[in-house]
Amino acid sequence: MKTGYKVTDVKRAKKIGVAAENLSELIEKSRKKLGFNVSAECRLYVAEDGTQVDDDEYLNTLPPQTLFILLLNSEKMVTDFDHYYSMILTHKKDYIDTGKAAKEFLSENLSEKFKVFQRYISAANDAKTMLSERTQDPEWFAGLEPSEKTKEQSMSKRVKERMRGYYYKTKSALQSSEMYVRSNNARGKKLIDQFLLDLRKILETNKYNAGYFNRKDKVVRICDENGSFQCGGLWNKSKCSYEDHVINPYRSREERIIFQTWNLDHKIELSRSITPNILKAIERLANGQVKCISCERDSTQGFIETDRYYLQIFTRENLKLVHIVCHHKGKHEAQSNLYTVCGKCYSGQSIEY
Template sequence: MFVRPPGGGTRPPRHARRRKGSAMSGLRRHPKPVKLRGLRDATKRGVAAADLRELLEKGCALFRIPLKGSRVCTYDDGTEVTDEYFETLPGNTTLVLLSGDEAWSGFVCDIARLLCADAHSHRLVEAAKDLMCGERSPRRRKVLGDLLLHLEDSSEAEEREEDEGWFHGVDARFKTKSAYMKYSCENRIRNYMKEVVSFGKSIAKATVRAEFMKTTTGLAALLKSNKYHGCYFDRTDEGTERLCTREGWFTCQRSTRTCAAPSTPSTPTAAERAGSSSARGTWTTEKKRTVIPALLEAVRDHRSDGVNLKYFYQLLFTRENLKLVHIVCHDKAPHRLTCDGRKFSKASAPRNKCSVSIGRKRLRVK
């Protein structure tokens, strides 16, 4: 029996009511599963929400942060999620929940935290090495290699007990890296001086040999007064002569147009200990070929007391001629170094200067 409903009109048939009810239920949004994490809490937690508002409410309750001012952004690039954007996101997208002034610029934020995580660096090193073993992509291997370079770098450590691996094979009397590097530089400069003396002893003519050896005595005195320029490799030196940064990093001094060294500065500190020549000066082979023979010519022409020691000292032992280059940039071919014959004698030196400046000391040259 058909009954007219109150207020007039007719009540729709039951099958029509079913169709209407099914249409209304079709408009309801199904909860979307996402992976939610916090700014400082990297733990990902599964949350299902039908819209952005529900996601924020559940996320704030889960991470215990205020709902007011909260927002979410994508983990990959830091794009802030709006109501419309949330509808387009695929399921299980990783999102970051933020509050207040917190910011997220993408996964690079995690990389920055990895590089600064000193407390867990050993775990990161092991994880990177494991990834490196199974990685075939050259690009990814390079990225992992660069990451390992930064994680394993202990150049800032100074004391022996802080970095025992660096001191492997180093005499026990050296307690700090700076002390050993200073000694290493001094020893190298001493060897350069020995080459000059050895050349002098091989001169056949006795009178010329005697004058040349007087000149080497003057050069040796200047070197001793300047402590054999050990400050070049001493990162703790307060002067301006050192070739490394405070952290102990050296850079290739070859022209940027021809330099083939890696873009990351190299540290010859460890290479020096191992006997490598990555800190070799480009002028080391030129002493015998050019500078020392020129010094002999000056002695023959002006005798020992007339030779311009400052000029030859700078060519042989100072940064005036010393260029620190990476091993891959070291050119073993003959260099085009020439000596200026006009500067061989004291008479050619400026008359208004009675002393010469070598390093941080001034010495009178007779």
């Protein structure tokens, strides 16, 4: 009976799935899928700890979906820990890719791996924390664009990147929906395009909420005046249960990169609740079946309250900053709603941000 595994090369550039009954078959299939020379001599290692898999007996003790590294005989094995920790220390990849790699690395055996990073964070030097200019602390800016002149500017840019990500995720979901791609539903397509246009205008008007990570923005910042962030805890909790879920990305380059593993978690989930309800609301409008959220009357015409969905997708009304340990990826019980209003109750974008 075949078992499914995951295999990559020493550079972690490509990850493949392979189903195999034994070690020989696993190596052979992996070699072909990864584009190795078919006659090349290869060795197989467990990615996490670097243990070589040299017989079927040991392979059979490993669980399905174990990640392996396939090496040529001329290549040296580098464990997951060494690979990703080196990436963080040397910053060989760009900022976002490093953050994604760190997230992937921390997804297994999290408690032990987190202890390593926590010790590193605890040992950081506070001497340069309050420095802001690139000229004052050039090491902090290693790997960032030359246009980023201050730490605050750089951290604001990171928020914008996350907010753009939420927008394009929403856009992709709506434009790939059946309502949008159906050729006989021109009104539904038009309503989706208008909703996305309105949503982006609100986001741009509020400057992508860039102040959330900017320690000098006293009005909306999530951190304190020194740039220290505290975990908000699980989506359904009022605070974090861990005292050590604290980080200051302004302190060092390494801490700035590790900060990428922290999430802005949607309490009401974007993909499971918000986007489906946006589609339902737009479908109601397209079909002339409007249920007014204000007066609760039924109507054949109305509007979608884009601003309410904006609050749920992009603002702290529905977002909390959390350490990766407190980022619950299972289904959240909190639900969005169908925010449609009749013509009498509609007053444009009325919510203050």
